Amino acid sequence: MKSAMNYSCLLCILVLLPALCHSENSFTPSRATYYGSPDCYGTPTGACGYGEYGRTVYDGYVTGVSRLYRNGSGCGACYQVRCTKPQCTGEGAYVAVTDYGEGDRTDFILSTRAYAKMAKPDDYQTKQLFAYGVVEVEFRRVPCRYPGQNLLVSVSEHSRNPSYLAVILLYVAGKDDVIAAEYWQEDCQEWKPMRRVYGAMFDTQTPPIGELYLRFQVGGSWVYPKYALPADWKAGAVYDSQVQLD
Incomplete structure (x- = not known):
C-alpha cells in the first residue's frame, strides 16, 4: 500500500511540474x-x-x-x-x-x-x-532588466522636510511588485508603515527628524538601502540605495 501511495505521489509531481512551468511562461x-x-x-x-x-x-x-x-x-x-x-x-x-x-x-x-x-x-x-x-x-x-543600475529612491517634489515625505522606487529589477514601504522609528524601536498614495508612491506625514532609514517589500522579501536618507533630504532629489535587484 505504501509503495502504491509513493508511486501515486511521484506520478502527480511528474504531471503537475510541467504544467506549473508551462503556466508560468505561457x-x-x-x-x-x-x-x-x-x-x-x-x-x-x-x-x-x-x-x-x-x-x-x-x-x-x-x-x-x-x-x-x-x-x-x-x-x-x-x-x-x-x-x-x-x-x-x-x-x-x-x-x-x-x-x-x-x-x-x-x-x-x-x-x-x-x-x-x-x-x-x-x-x-x-x-x-x-x-x-x-x-x-x-x-x-x-523580469525587468536594468544591467549595472542600482535601485534608486526618488523623493517626490511634493515632499516638505521635515513635515512630509513621499518616495518612489526606480529601477526595480526582477519579476516582483513593490508591495509596501516602511521607515524606522528610532524612539519606538520599530518599523512604521508608509501609505501608498497612488501608483508607485508611498508617503508619511510624520517622518522622523534626522537620518531616515527606509525599507521596501519587493515580492516576499524586504529590501534595505545600504544608507539612510540624509537629515537634510530634499524634495526632487534621487538617492542611490547601493542595492541591485536580480
Missing part, C-alpha cells in the same frame, strides 16, 4: 492599442507618479494598463507583448508599466514607440499595424 490573450506623444516616448504625467522616468525608462517602451494596474502595485512591472496580425513579429515588444489607461477591452495602451516595436521592420507593415488602431495580442510577465 501567454495570455488580450488586446492592445496605443497613445500618441510628440516624440513617441512615454508621458511624464502617468498615474504611477514616475514623472520623467516614466517617459524614458526602457528607452520609451512603456505602457498604460487597466486590470494589470492592481491599485498601483502593478507599476513598474514588465511584460512581453506581441500581436497576432500578419504584420507582427514573433518577439513583440518588452514594456514597463508606467501608467493606468482603459481602451476598447484592452489591457495595454502602449507608447507609439512600443506599439511600432511589435511590427515587422518594414515601414509598410508598421503603417498597416497602426491602421488597425486596436489589435489582438498575447502577453506574459517577464
Whole structure:
C-alpha cells in the first residue's frame, strides 16, 4: 500500500511540474492599442507618479494598463507583448508599466514607440499595424532588466522636510511588485508603515527628524538601502540605495 501511495505521489509531481512551468511562461490573450506623444516616448504625467522616468525608462517602451494596474502595485512591472496580425513579429515588444489607461477591452495602451516595436521592420507593415488602431495580442510577465543600475529612491517634489515625505522606487529589477514601504522609528524601536498614495508612491506625514532609514517589500522579501536618507533630504532629489535587484 505504501509503495502504491509513493508511486501515486511521484506520478502527480511528474504531471503537475510541467504544467506549473508551462503556466508560468505561457501567454495570455488580450488586446492592445496605443497613445500618441510628440516624440513617441512615454508621458511624464502617468498615474504611477514616475514623472520623467516614466517617459524614458526602457528607452520609451512603456505602457498604460487597466486590470494589470492592481491599485498601483502593478507599476513598474514588465511584460512581453506581441500581436497576432500578419504584420507582427514573433518577439513583440518588452514594456514597463508606467501608467493606468482603459481602451476598447484592452489591457495595454502602449507608447507609439512600443506599439511600432511589435511590427515587422518594414515601414509598410508598421503603417498597416497602426491602421488597425486596436489589435489582438498575447502577453506574459517577464523580469525587468536594468544591467549595472542600482535601485534608486526618488523623493517626490511634493515632499516638505521635515513635515512630509513621499518616495518612489526606480529601477526595480526582477519579476516582483513593490508591495509596501516602511521607515524606522528610532524612539519606538520599530518599523512604521508608509501609505501608498497612488501608483508607485508611498508617503508619511510624520517622518522622523534626522537620518531616515527606509525599507521596501519587493515580492516576499524586504529590501534595505545600504544608507539612510540624509537629515537634510530634499524634495526632487534621487538617492542611490547601493542595492541591485536580480
